[in-house]
Amino acid sequence: MQAALALAGAFAAGWTAQGWRADAAAARVQAVQSEKDVAQAQQSQAATENKAGALLQHAHDQQDNIHDYTHKLAQLEAGRAADTARIASLQHAVSAAATRSAQLAGNAAACRDLADQHQRLxxxxxxxxxxxxxxxxxxxxxxxxxxxxAGQISVDRGLIGQLP
Structure with missing residues (x-):
């Protein structure tokens, strides 16, 4: 009976030691997996930071393009306004010249004036x-x-298509 108890005790001690070994092995596997998970998380974070940097640079470039375009449009609008004023002045001058031409058509002096007006016109x-x-x-x-x-819009659409 004592032998059986000793045998049972030895078996229980071996069983417990084997359990501890299994737990230690499982802990090592979990530690290795945790290291892999940390490395993967760090890589993911670096990729996210790189993508965010690229998006920020793109936004900055796009803002510069919009500023340049807005400035150019303002310049074109100012040029158009000046051209409109010149066209109105030209139309007035043509109208005045036509009126004067009709009034002066009757005499020789009118003919000379008409020739001068013609040169001005x-x-x-x-x-x-x-x-x-x-x-x-x-x-x-x-x-x-x-x-x-349109090219900028195409580039932007391409970038948007690449975003997750």
Whole structure:
């Protein structure tokens, strides 16, 4: 009976020691897994920080582009306003010249004045042509800027498509 009790005690002690070994092995596996999880979390954090930095840079670049575009639009608007004033002045000058031409058509002095007015009108017409050419240039410039903005929008859409 004592032998059986001793055998049972030895068995229980071995069983307990084996359990401790198993617990230690499980703890080592958990420690290794925890280290892997920490490394993965650090990599994920670094990737998130990199992506956030890229997004901040993109936002800054986009803000600069919008500022430049707004400034350019203001310049174009100022140019258009000046051209509108010049066109109105040219229209007034043409109207006044037409009125004077009708009044002076009856005599020789009127003919000389008419010739002078004609020269001025020709000069004004040349100026008007230059204004129209300038406006056409502004329209081409605006179209080019719109093309650049369309490219920016395409880049932005591409970036948005890459975001999770």
């Amino acid at each position: 020709a000069a004004l017409a040349g100026e008007g042509g230059a204004v129209v050419a300038g406006l056409a240039s502004l329209v081409r410039q605006r179209d080019a800027e719109l093309g650049l903005l």
